[in-house]
Amino acid sequence: MMSRLVLQVRPGSVAIHRWCLPSNRPSKLPLVLFSRSFSQQRSKVPASQVPKLWAQAQAVCFDVDCTITKQDALDDLANFLGKGQQVQDLTNAAMNGDMDLAEALQKRLDIMEPTVDKLTAYVQSNPAAPRLVPGIQSLIQELQARNVDVFLISGGFRELILPVADLLKIPRDHIYANRFVYMSDDARLDGTGTTESVSQLIRVTGFDPSQVTSREGGKPEAIRQIRSKKPLQTVVMIGDGITDLEAAEETGGADLFIGYGGVVARPRVQENADWWITDYQEILDALPRFKVAMVGSGAFASAVLQMISQNARDKAIFQDIVDVYVYEEDYHGAKLTSAINQQHENPKYLPGVHFGDNVVANPDLESTVQDADLIIFCAPHQFMHSLCKQIQLIGVKPTAKAISLTKGIHISPEQGPQLMSSMIHRMLNIECSVLMGANLAGEIGPNGLCEATIGSRVREQGHVFQELFDTDYFHVSVIPDIEGAEMAGALKNVVALAAGFADGCDLGQNAKAVVLRQGLSEMRQFAKAMYPNTVRDETFFESCGVADLIATCYGGRNHRVAQEFAKQRGRTSFSQLETDLLNGQKLQGVLTSEEVQSVLSSKGWQNQYPLFSTVNAIVRGRLEPKDISRFRELPGLSLESGGEEPSLLEKTIGF
Ligand SMILES: NC(=O)C1=CN([C@@H]2O[C@H](COP(=O)(O)OP(=O)(O)OC[C@H]3O[C@@H](n4cnc5c(N)ncnc54)[C@H](O)[C@@H]3O)[C@@H](O)[C@H]2O)C=CC1
Numbered sequence: 001m002m003s004r005l006v007l008q009v010r011p012g013s014v015a016i017h018r019w020c021l022p023s024n025r026p027s028k029l030p031l032v033l034f035s036r037s038f039s040q041q042r043s044k045v046p047a048s049q050v051p052k053l054w055a056q057a058q059a060v061c062f063d064v065d066c067t068i069t070k071q072d073a074l075d076d077l078a079n080f081l082g083k084g085q086q087v088q089d090l091t092n093a094a095m096n097g098d099m100d101l102a103e104a105l106q107k108r109l110d111i112m113e114p115t116v117d118k119l120t121a122y123v124q125s126n127p128a129a130p131r132l133v134p135g136i137q138s139l140i141q142e143l144q145a146r147n148v149d150v151f152l153i154s155g156g157f158r159e160l161i162l163p164v165a166d167l168l169k170i171p172r173d174h175i176y177a178n179r180f181v182y183m184s185d186d187a188r189l190d191g192t193g194t195t196e197s198v199s200q201l202i203r204v205t206g207f208d209p210s211q212v213t214s215r216e217g218g219k220p221e222a223i224r225q226i227r228s229k230k231p232l233q234t235v236v237m238i239g240d241g242i243t244d245l246e247a248a249e250e251t252g253g254a255d256l257f258i259g260y261g262g263v264v265a266r267p268r269v270q271e272n273a274d275w276w277i278t279d280y281q282e283i284l285d286a287l288p289r290f291k292v293a294m295v296g297s298g299a300f301a302s303a304v305l306q307m308i309s310q311n312a313r314d315k316a317i318f319q320d321i322v323d324v325y326v327y328e329e330d331y332h333g334a335k336l337t338s339a340i341n342q343q344h345e346n347p348k349y350l351p352g353v354h355f356g357d358n359v360v361a362n363p364d365l366e367s368t369v370q371d372a373d374l375i376i377f378c379a380p381h382q383f384m385h386s387l388c389k390q391i392q393l394i395g396v397k398p399t400a401k402a403i404s405l406t407k408g409i410h411i412s413p414e415q416g417p418q419l420m421s422s423m424i425h426r427m428l429n430i431e432c433s434v435l436m437g438a439n440l441a442g443e444i445g446p447n448g449l450c451e452a453t454i455g456s457r458v459r460e461q462g463h464v465f466q467e468l469f470d471t472d473y474f475h476v477s478v479i480p481d482i483e484g485a486e487m488a489g490a491l492k493n494v495v496a497l498a499a500g501f502a503d504g505c506d507l508g509q510n511a512k513a514v515v516l517r518q519g520l521s522e523m524r525q526f527a528k529a530m531y532p533n534t535v536r537d538e539t540f541f542e543s544c545g546v547a548d549l550i551a552t553c554y555g556g557r558n559h560r561v562a563q564e565f566a567k568q569r570g571r572t573s574f575s576q577l578e579t580d581l582l583n584g585q586k587l588q589g590v591l592t593s594e595e596v597q598s599v600l601s602s603k604g605w606q607n608q609y610p611l612f613s614t615v616n617a618i619v620r621g622r623l624e625p626k627d628i629s630r631f632r633e634l635p636g637l638s639l640e641s642g643g644e645e646p647s648l649l650e651k652t653i654g655f
């Protein structure tokens with residue numbers, strides 16, 4: 001126990017094993033009186049650039065003492081030990097730049113020399129929450145919600161900072177701070193009969209000089225280290241002291257320095273700060289708020305507006321108003337957009353489900369998307385190419401980010417098969433994530449339990465969209481496998497047709513389970529064949545995989561229409577059934593079956609996908625719905641013969 005405490009000293013640091021022997025202390029840096037003249041060295045960031053740099057910060061580094069907490073922790077500890085005034089004078093000398101940092105640090109520790117039990121008592125009697133300065137917690141939460149990395153760079157001590165970092169949910173590897181060096185009283189520890197505990201016999205005698213923050217230039221060095229781990233274009237330093245200002249002084253340091261004078265206002269810091277504040281609300285208000293727009297207003301689009309409108313209103317990261325492009329149509333003698341704006345629900349596609357009055361339906365695509373920062377695509381996939389073409393002409397913000405909720409693939413005569421996310425990326429030149437999952441529109445709401453999966457190549461982007469969709473009744477997780485998630489979302493609609501045929505022909509639950517199992521297997525196989533380098537097996541165990549398959553095969557529109565098709569033995573066409581049963585909502589599975597089959601045919605893979613191929617033969621009228629039970633007989637089934645009619649796909653895209 002004794003030796004473990006002493007061994008908290010990190011490798012490279014100097015451990016002292018006896019106290020009161022000055023010659024054994026860590027070697028001190030030269031005793032130069034350190035008085036910097038920053039006004040001569042530093043050219044400030046032009047005022048016009050300051051808000052822009054703040055808005056685009058990718059990492060924000062905070063000093064801790066008097067910046068995040070109301071007191072300097074060492075001063076506070078000194079007060080606790082009854083040595084307040086002596087220590088405070090040295091702290092001020094260092095913070096004002098009048099004394100070498102390492103020297104001031106050592107002098108303060110020399111005065112205090114706290115034992116471990118005193119240190120522990122101090123930490124326990126000073127919980128983190130009351131020590132925070134006003135507004136800091138909200139500011140850090142808002143930065144984290146925007147996926148800005150938050151770091152602590154402090155000349156204070158790690159042991160005193162950890163409770164604050166934990167409260168603010170700052171990971172421990174984002175802390176750059178000093179470490180104590182402990183020394184045991186060997187004589188008394190070795191002796192017999194002492195009544196003192198070990199923690200009373202081990203005390204702090206110095207600091208670990210290998211920590212960057214223990215020396216001059218340590219803060220810019222910490223920022224250089226942060227940058228070396230992850231490329232960051234804009235790093236901001238916030239603090240109250242000269243050493244914080246110094247962090248923006250050197251090459252590779254911070255790009256912007258915000259001086260905080262809410263606890264102590266140091267004239268030299270104030271004079272040289274790019275932005276001087278005394279209240280965090282000022283920079284909180286200046287954080288960017290994303291403008292959200294949605295393209296699409298059918299059943300699912302209307303369902304997700306419940307979560308989006310709530311989050312846009314509740315979270316400062318988003319602007320309140322959510323603009324929604326509505327494909328205009330007449331609704332009971334009026335325009336659907338007017339009905340939506342009056343009733344705050346979509347009375348045609350999802351009646352009875354209310355969203356916030358901060359949702360504004362707009363029949364004009366241009367004004368809906370042109371200023372948006374976050375664009376949600378949720379239109380049936382057959383309309384997506386033409387919508388993207390229109391948006392391409394309008395143009396979107398180059399910094400806009402998109403997410404596609406659309407389930408389907410697009411077959412382009414030039415580009416071949418494409419996921420919606422790649423089509424959006426290619427046509428609009430913006431990054432596009434996807435949200436897929438077991439999300440039957442009519443069941444989503446505050447009384448439900450629902451999950452979804454965001455696939456995102458860019459982690460930060462995925463998390464911003466997670467903030468937009470996630471609620472206590474709609475749980476969203478983020479994965480990097482965008483292709484796997486999107487492929488699963490599109491392909492399960494084909495399997496849902498097979499499940500509908502099985503139910504329509506009363507094949508029973510065992511047979512339906514066979515269809516689902518085979519379907520899931522072909523979904524994964526096809527996705528991996530198309531995207532061998534990125535699709536992961538585990539994606540199929542997420543909400544976007546097996547869960548969506550189950551929900552759709554039991555309660556979805558594709559299943560319902562296919563079941564009816566089978567009951568009528570294929571005598572009524574899918575398009576007629578869609579019109580009769582779905583009140584304007586659109587099926588995705590039939591067209592997707594055609595799209596998938598065109599890929600299978602072009603690659604000669606039909607027999608490797610017996611369920612997909614059998615579904616397509618039924619869709620085309622070359623087999624009967626009951627033949628779904630014979631999918632194992634492929635390649636014996638004659639799928640390509642008969643049916644001289646052009647396929648739906650041929651009709652749709654003019655092949
Ligand atoms: N409904 C659901 O439960 C779920 C649907 N999805 C997916 O979301 C996507 C959108 O589906 P929903 O929101 O349910 O739509 P929907 O099928 O309920 O509604 C059809 C929509 O298409 C629009 N529309 C009709 N003709 C158009 C045209 N020529 N151009 C542009 N838009 C036109 C209609 O105005 C309407 O908004 C689909 O890919 C679907 O697979 C995903 C999860 C659940």
Ligand SMILES: O=C(CO)COP(=O)(O)O
Nearest residue numbers: 437438439440556557558
């Ligand atoms: O995707 C869906 C559920 O997640 C809805 O499927 P349907 O389009 O078949 O209704």
